[in-house]
């Protein structure tokens with residue numbers, strides 16, 4: 001029995017699929033204008049573990065997992081427009097298509113490197129514009145939306161349960177949120193379903209003129225097309241709970257009152273870096289590709305993520321990455337050449353079934369002594385799989401000689417009071433990507449991010 005914490009009811013519930021022969025799961029996917037940052041990868045890894053657990057429980061062919069690509073968005077338009085202004089050849093539509101294709105390719109490569117299984121469906125918003133127009137027309141017909149000056153807006157006060165997911169009243173939300181007041185809105189809370197496009201923006205013909213959809217309607221239309229009016233689990237980052245998920249619920253439940261939209265809402269908490277919010281202004285903002293390019297294996301990133309429960313904020317630190325790498329190296333050496341056992345260890349399955357307790361599952365892996373069982377159990381977490389490559393088999397640099405030399409220089413500097421040789425050697429090591437740890441106990445050198453053994457020559 002799988003139990004999951006449902007954001008909608010704010011408690012842990014037994015998971016009972018609507019149809020065990022077709023368990024349905026939806027995750028809000030990326031807006032494809034740039035590389036995925038590290039925080040974007042957290043829900044993908046979390047939901048990948050859920051997907052694996054559901055496949056194990058109900059059978060791989062009985063689980064449908066949908067994750068969309070938002071390929072119509074003002075940031076994408078701006079990126080393409082900047083390229084056009086810089087002299088790139090092609091129409092704006094072609095430049096947009098090229099940018100989104102390229103970004104989807106990056107996204108796949110990065111998520112594959114993290115060991116995330118590809119979903120059953122990866123719908124692109126631009127392939128579902130017709131479904132969105134139909135849904136918007138239906139909402140207007142039912143009195144839940146209205147057209148004004150080429151815009152179509154959702155009438156928030158027409159849906160009584162608005163705010164139930166995040167536990168706020170509409171009036172509280174108006175007081176607290178940055179709602180946009182616009183002349184075409186009946187009420188500041190109303191949100192855009194459709195907006196007009198002028199000639200230099202991508203647009204589609206609609207009953208309300210040439211335009212493009214708002215972001216929220218996308219997930220409602222695509223989940224309905226691919227999963228139906230009711231499905232089992234809707235997941236995403238906690239930052240999407242309001243307004244995105246509230247708006248999805250309002251649109252879907254008003255357009256399809258016969259369905260219940262998502263039964264369970266699963267929200268992951270945010271990611272920090274070394275205890276601080278990741279932001280470009282703090283200089284601690286990085287993409288998944290940045291880490292991979294620094295030589296941090298995707299499996300290590302995955303392991304660090306899974307050490308923290310999805311419902312808690314997760315702190316990415318270089319220290320955790322180094323420890324994860326050491327653990328995975330040890331395990332990979334142990335299970336090399338060993339065939340996995342037919343099933344995962346009961347303790348690992350039990351931990352994951354308890355609201356995806358990945359930290360508990362990893363603790364259980366540490367207790368396993370049967371290596372075939374370790375390999376089978378780790379696979380349920382997407383770890384120690386052959387597909388992630390044999391990065392751990394590459395020989396590690398032996399830095400003990402250099403550590404001894406640095407310790408000797410330091411001992412000498414204590415007497416001469418000339419620390420210049422120590423500083424020079426430290427700087428050369430850091431430049432080669434070596435982490436230098438000097439304490440009273442001694443000198444420790446660890447190959448860190450971007451380690452390059454060729455730069456150690458001559459030291």
Ligand SMILES: [Zn+2]
Pocket residue numbers: 027028029219244248
């Ligand atoms: Zn969504």
